[in-house]
Amino acid sequence: MTTEILHDHLVRVTLPMRGAPPSVNVYLLRGQRQWILIDTGMPYCAFTPPDLELIVITHMHADHSGLAVELRRQTGAPVWMHRDDTALLHDLKSDGVHAALLRRQMEKARTPGDMAEAVVKSAGRLLELFPAFTPDDDLPNGKRFDSALGPVEVIHTPGHSPGHCCLWLEQPGWLIAGDHVLEKTTPHVGFIPGRDALADYASTLGRLRELPAKLILPGHGAPFTGLNEALERIENHQKARAARIRELLAESPRTAHEIVTSLFTRVSRPGDYHFALTAVLAHLER
Numbered sequence: 500m501t502t503e504i505l506h507d508h509l510v511r512v513t514l515p516m517r518g519a520p521p522s523v524n525v526y527l528l529r530g531q532r533q534w535i536l537i538d539t540g541m542p543y544c545a546f547t548p549p550d551l552e553l554i555v556i557t558h559m560h561a562d563h564s565g566l567a568v569e570l571r572r573q574t575g576a577p578v579w580m581h582r583d584d585t586a587l588l589h590d591l592k593s594d595g596v597h598a599a600l601l602r603r604q605m606e607k608a609r610t611p612g613d614m615a616e617a618v619v620k621s622a623g624r625l626l627e628l629f630p631a632f633t634p635d636d637d638l639p640n641g642k643r644f645d646s647a648l649g650p651v652e653v654i655h656t657p658g659h660s661p662g663h664c665c666l667w668l669e670q671p672g673w674l675i676a677g678d679h680v681l682e683k684t685t686p687h688v689g690f691i692p693g694r695d696a697l698a699d700y701a702s703t704l705g706r707l708r709e710l711p712a713k714l715i716l717p718g719h720g721a722p723f724t725g726l727n728e729a730l731e732r733i734e735n736h737q738k739a740r741a742a743r744i745r746e747l748l749a750e751s752p753r754t755a756h757e758i759v760t761s762l763f764t765r766v767s768r769p770g771d772y773h774f775a776l777t778a779v780l781a782h783l784e785r
């Protein structure tokens with residue numbers, strides 16, 4: 500664990516993770532009485548926060564929400580998360596729902612049987628790291644709360660997950676970005692039944708471009724500048740991938756599995772295959 504004091508009132512705590520990415524950032528923002536914790540790390544992360552008045556979760560993935568229940572119990576602080584992620588988390592944690600959905604998707608994609616079984620197993624192991632919980636309050640777009648660094652505004656940024664939110668600190672001009680904007684990689688935007696996740700993601704770009712952001716505080720990696728450049732890079736990456744998929748389909752009809760193996764070189768591990776497939780399915784949904 501390392502800590503970086505970005506300001507007297509804001510600390511970045513980096514918690515090591517097993518596998519990739521190698522670490523996740525959580526942020527301590529001084530509130531009105533005690534600290535506000537933004538994201539929590541994996542359930543296995545050894546992290547003891549100071550006294551907390553609030554826990555805000557940018558999105559429901561285990562590396563961001565994993566310790567939410569335990570830290571709520573330890574500190575008594577309420578947990579806020581967007582209702583769309585609460586709904587998805589409840590679905591995923593319902594017995595067998597996620598495995599059945601995955602099997603249906605992979606049947607349609609014509610994933611070979613042994614890979615499909617390996618993906619279901621590996622996704623099940625990953626899902627065990629997700630805490631089953633109900634937040635104490637919703638985190639709707641436009642919600643504001645106070646901090647020692649001035650008001651904090653919630654910006655709903657669906658795409659990486661349906662209820663993903665960024666937090667905008669207007670006075671210093673800092674954006675706590677979760678996994679919506681990362682400096683070196685493109686955030687994973689995967690298929691979610693009933694949603695056009697890529698359209699969700701694209702719909703947030705205009706709003707973010709208007710922000711006079713001086714510093715981006717991401718969920719993974721060091722703080723960085725240049726929000727618009729990062730958004731443009733991500734948008735171009737998604738456009739290029741969409742174009743490549745159209746090209747492949749124009750050459751000959753292909754299953755989603757064939758598109759995955761044509762587009763991605765490293766998909767022999769079930770976890771990597773799973774992410775690649777849901778990314779391709781998000782494009783096919785468009």
Ligand SMILES: [Zn+2]
Pocket residue numbers: 523560562563678718719
């Ligand atoms: Zn993450």
